[in-house]
Amino acid sequence: MTSPRPVRTRFAPSPTGYMHIGGMRTAFFCWLWARHTGGTFILRIDDTDQQRNVSEALQPIFRAFQWLGLDWDEGAEKGGPYTPYYQSQRTGIYREAIDRLLAEGKAFKDFDQPDVVQQDRAEAEAAKRNYVNIRRSLELTPEKIAELEAAGTPYVVRLLVPRDQSVTIHDAVRGEVTWDCGTMPDPVLMRSNGTFLYNFASVVDDAAMEITHVIRAEEHLTNTCVQTLLFRALGCEPPVFAHIPFITSPGSTKKLSKRDLDKLRNVPALKKLFDRADEIGPKLGLGDSKTLSPVMVEYYEKMGYLPAGILNALARLGWSLDDKTEIMDLKMIVENFTLDRIVKSSAGFDGDKLQALQAHWMNVLPISDKVAGVKPYLDKVGWGATDERLAAMLAGIGDRLKIFSDILDYREFFSDDETLEFESKPLEKLRSQAGSREMVQALQSLLQDTKSWQATALDQLVHQWAEQQSHKIGQVVAPLRLGVTGRGSGIGLFDAMELIGQMSCLLRLSRLAEKLV
RNA sequence: GGCCCCAUCGUCUAGAGGCCUAGGACAUUGGAUUUUCAGUCCAAGAACUGGGGUUCGAAUCCCCAUGGGGUCACCA
Numbered sequence: 001m002t003s004p005r006p007v008r009t010r011f012a013p014s015p016t017g018y019m020h021i022g023g024m025r026t027a028f029f030c031w032l033w034a035r036h037t038g039g040t041f042i043l044r045i046d047d048t049d050q051q052r053n054v055s056e057a058l059q060p061i062f063r064a065f066q067w068l069g070l071d072w073d074e075g076a077e078k079g080g081p082y083t084p085y086y087q088s089q090r091t092g093i094y095r096e097a098i099d100r101l102l103a104e105g106k107a108f109k110d111f112d113q114p115d116v117v118q119q120d121r122a123e124a125e126a127a128k129r130n131y132v133n134i135r136r137s138l139e140l141t142p143e144k145i146a147e148l149e150a151a152g153t154p155y156v157v158r159l160l161v162p163r164d165q166s167v168t169i170h171d172a173v174r175g176e177v178t179w180d181c182g183t184m185p186d187p188v189l190m191r192s193n194g195t196f197l198y199n200f201a202s203v204v205d206d207a208a209m210e211i212t213h214v215i216r217a218e219e220h221l222t223n224t225c226v227q228t229l230l231f232r233a234l235g236c237e238p239p240v241f242a243h244i245p246f247i248t249s250p251g252s253t254k255k256l257s258k259r260d261l262d263k264l265r266n267v268p269a270l271k272k273l274f275d276r277a278d279e280i281g282p283k284l285g286l287g288d289s290k291t292l293s294p295v296m297v298e299y300y301e302k303m304g305y306l307p308a309g310i311l312n313a314l315a316r317l318g319w320s321l322d323d324k325t326e327i328m329d330l331k332m333i334v335e336n337f338t339l340d341r342i343v344k345s346s347a348g349f350d351g352d353k354l355q356a357l358q359a360h361w362m363n364v365l366p367i368s369d370k371v372a373g374v375k376p377y378l379d380k381v382g383w384g385a386t387d388e389r390l391a392a393m394l395a396g397i398g399d400r401l402k403i404f405s406d407i408l409d410y411r412e413f414f415s416d417d418e419t420l421e422f423e424s425k426p427l428e429k430l431r432s433q434a435g436s437r438e439m440v441q442a443l444q445s446l447l448q449d450t451k452s453w454q455a456t457a458l459d460q461l462v463h464q465w466a467e468q469q470s471h472k473i474g475q476v477v478a479p480l481r482l483g484v485t486g487r488g489s490g491i492g493l494f495d496a497m498e499l500i501g502q503m504s505c506l507l508r509l510s511r512l513a514e515k516l517v
Numbered sequence: 518g519g520c521c522c523c524a525u526c527g528u529c530u531a532g533a534g535g536c537c538u539a540g541g542a543c544a545u546u547g548g549a550u551u552u553u554c555a556g557u558c559c560a561a562g563a564a565c566u567g568g569g570g571u572u573c574g575a576a577u578c579c580c581c582a583u584g585g586g587g588u589c590a591c592c593a
Contacts, residue, residue, distance in 0.1 A: 014593055046593065114591070130519060131589090156591055174522070183519070184589095191591040198593045222521060222588040243522085246586080250528055253585050269528065269544080316529065316542090323531035326542050343530075346586070350528050353543045363556090400555045426553095462552090477552035489554035 007039025009213050010075075012046045012202065015057035019064035019297040021349070022217070022247040022256050025314045029244055030215045031070045032315075032337040042209060043075030045086045048201050054088070064297035068307045069330070074209075082209045087201050094196045097204045097234060098157055098189060106233040107189060109155045111137045111148055130183040133158065154192035159200075159229060161186050167225045172213070172242035172339040179225040187226050199223055203230040206239060215242040215339075218346075219255075242339050245318045250348035258295050270294060270351045276303065280405050284380050294351065304377060304404025306365065309358030316357075318347040327360055359402045370394045373404040383414035389499070396495040412485035413499055417507040422515060426488035430479055430516060437516035440479050442469075444509045453502040455494040462494070483512040 011027040013019075034041035043065070047054050062077065074080025084090060101107035110133070112120075117133070124131035137155070140148070148155070161184050168178040189200040206214060221243045231238040247256045250269040254260070265274040277289035277299065284302070286292050292299050300310050308329060315333045316326065319342050328336075365373075371390045378384065385393065393413055394401065401407065412420065430436045446465055450457070466476045481493050484505045490496060497505050 012593090016593095048593080117591095125518090128518080154591095177521070179520070188591050193591080195591085197591075202593090218522070219587055220593095225521090245523080248586090253523085255586085313529095318529090320530055322541090324541050326529090345523050347530090348528055350543065353529060356543055359556095398555075399557095402555090459552095473552055475552095481553065487553090491554080493552060 005210065005212050007034055007037040007213060008042065008209065008211050009034045009039065009215055010042040010044050010206070010209065010211050011072075012044040012205075013061050014046045015054045015061070017057040017060060018258075019061045020256075020258065021295050021297055021300075021314075024064060024068070024297050025247055025317055026215065026217055026244060027065070028068075028070065028311065028314050029242075029319070029337075029342070030213075031072075032334060033213060033215060033242075033339060034073075035334045036337045039212070040073045041071075042080070042082075042211070043072040043078070043085065044205060044209070045076050045088075046198065046202070047086055047088045048196060048198060054086075060296075060298055064301075067297070067301045068311060087205065090201070090205065091196065093208060094190075094201055094204055097200075098196075101159070101189070101233055102157065104233075105160070107157050107159050108135070108138055108186075109145065109149075110135075110158045110186070110188075111140070111145075111153055111155045113154070131185060132161075132163070132183060133186045135160075135186070156188045156192050157190040158186035158188055159226070159233065161229065167228045169224055169228055169238070169241055171221075171224075172240055173342045173344060174221070174243055177221070177224070181225070181229070184225070189230075199226055200230065203227050203234065207231060207234055207236040211239050213240045213242060213339075215244060218243045218245055242342065244342055245344060246346040247317055247349050248346045250350045252348070253346050256295055256349050258293070261290065261293055261295070264293075264295070265289060269353075270349070272355070273299075273351045276405075280408055283408065284377065284405070304373065304406070305358055306361045306373075306403075308361040309354070312357045312361065313354040316353075317349065318343045327357070355402065359399065362402055363399045367391050367394055370401065370404075374401075374407040377405050377407055378414070381408065383411075385414065389413075393499055396491045396499060398491070400491065410490070412487060412490065412496065415486070417504045417511070420486045420508060420511070422482060422486045422512060423488055426478070426482045427515065430482060436479055437513055439471075439476070440483055440509055440513045440516060443476070443480055443483070444506060444513065447502070447509070448506060450502075453498060455492070455498040458497050459494040479512070480509075483509040 009030040011030045013023060013027075031041045033039070045054070045058065058076070065072065072078060074082065075085040079085070098107065102109070112134070120134055121131045137145075161181050163182045163184070165181045166178055167181060168176060171177055187199060188197055190196050205211075224241055224243070228238050246253075248254055249256050249260070249264055249267055251267060256264070264270050273294040274289040277286075277292050277294070280303075281288045281292055286302050292302055294300075297310075311330055311333070312328055315328060315337075319337070321328065321336050321341070362370075368391070371387055371394060374390065374394065393410070397407075397410065443462075446461070447458075450461055462476060462480070463473060466473050477493055478488075481490065481496075482488060484493075484500055485496055486508070500508075
């Protein structure tokens with residue numbers, strides 16, 4: 001059931017002040033389908049009912065698209081042949097459509113006030129009967145209607161649901177879905193204050209903008225019946241619908257929601273992401289996991305993820321290429337993305353898998369890009385280094401750097417020798433071992449005399465010395481590492497020493513020796 | 518509750534009647550390698566919700582049950 005028209009997809013967010021990761025996945029699928037088919041991707045803003053500052057609430061949304069590199073061909077901030085792309089600016093178009101439906105008898109003015117409707121509904125419920133509108137206003141004579149209107153009686157406009165019909169759609173992911181219209185209330189199209197409802201505005205816009213494929217989350221599946229009726233009433237062919245599965249919290253089938261942060265943070269597959277935000281968020285002036293949580297796209301940008309990693313993970317949530325391929329760059333995803341390979345069941349958002357994909361893309365990133373990526377984090381905490389030094393550092397860090405902000409774990413390369421702290425655990429361990437002070441001092445004098453301060457030479461020097469003294473290398477390395485880096489683990493020790501430099505290493509070792517009295 | 522959707526390892530998924538003693542990835546566990554960590558390599562454990570059909574043959578088709586989810590607004 002593909003349309004012969006060139007593909008046009010749209011994503012229509014409301015100005016909520018942040019971009020939800022699940023919404024981003026929906027947007028991504030819309031974008032992918034447009035790009036795969038050489039079609040057009042449209043960003044429309046559903047701000048029909050907005051009190052707040054729309055422009056401000058939109059910024060994080062635009063930003064998320066920009067960061068991920070998902071561009072739109074028409075829409076907000078960009079314009080296009082179907083302008084305006086803000087629903088709040090399209091009321092004239094909706095008004096016109098309403099008038100047409102009214103004139104053609106496909107919609108009606110309902111003068112039943114909310115309390116009456118509510119009572120009808122309650123009665124139906126009490127009688128265990130399905131509620132449908134009683135349509136009293138349909139019985140009104142034109143004179144009576146004119147009278148009511150002249151008196152300023154409020155009314156809503158409802159679609160006159162053809163109760164003898166049924167609606168069948170061929171959903172691109174779910175297949176055939178059918179509804180019986182006989183049990184369906186007449187949906188409100190226009191409120192008594194003259195504003196329009198989402199279901200209506202959305203259909204009018206999709207029709208006007210010649211959208212060919214509506215790709216959206218499964219929660220809208222039920223809306224599709226009304227919307228299809230609306231397309232028909234408007235005399236338009238409905239687009240192809242594709243209802244994609246929810247993104248859920250892993251292990252549950254509940255929608256991933258910003259409201260359940262407290263529950264989410266205890267989900268094992270998500271815990272690390274939350275913890276990381278709590279750990280480094282404050283250092284970077286980003287707040288903590290309450291304000292910057294993994295359900296927001298912003299989290300990933302601020303924490304230093306790569307668009308390639310996020311996009312790869314998003315693509316695998318409810319879609320797969322085949323039985324083996326996991327690692328895919330954007331080009332490959334675009335080339336292979338089809339609607340028929342979208343999965344029907346909900347997809348749990350697994351932070352571990354995301355992390356693994358991210359680690360892969362970080363690992364294949366050229367050093368120069370890593371240098372650039374890491375710099376903003378260093379700037380924020382006031383740590384500095386030349387590009388050259390950073391490059392050497394990052395080469396040494398290698399695949400330990402999973403996200404850019406991980407650079408903050410390597411304070412040994414930025415810290416003053418005088419203030420470098422020694423981790424208490426390895427320090428205590430060393431204290432408990434006899435002769436560790438002597439060992440540190442011996443190492444200090446060994447390192448004092450060497451002229452070639454370079455990783456391979458140091459490696460050789462220390463190994464030879466250890467052998468001479470019949471120490472096991474591990475016994476030597478542990479205190480040395482603690483002395484120069486202040487930590488019990490880290491990058492290759494001799495690489496670290498080269499980076500830190502002879503003077504600093506010696507100074508740090510003597511500070512450690514003092515602590516081992 | 519009505520209507521609608523969904524149902525394979527802990528998680529993401531492959532699977533469109535025989536290639537399935539169900540494949541891959543993440544995670545987990547064990548081993549190897551390494552000065553630590555990370556990584557890499559090897560290995561292990563781990564699933565078709567249940568019951569009826571249809572068929573020579575069913576994870577795959579049909580029905581029922583069960584479970585989960587969505588939706589029933591003058592929200593989007």
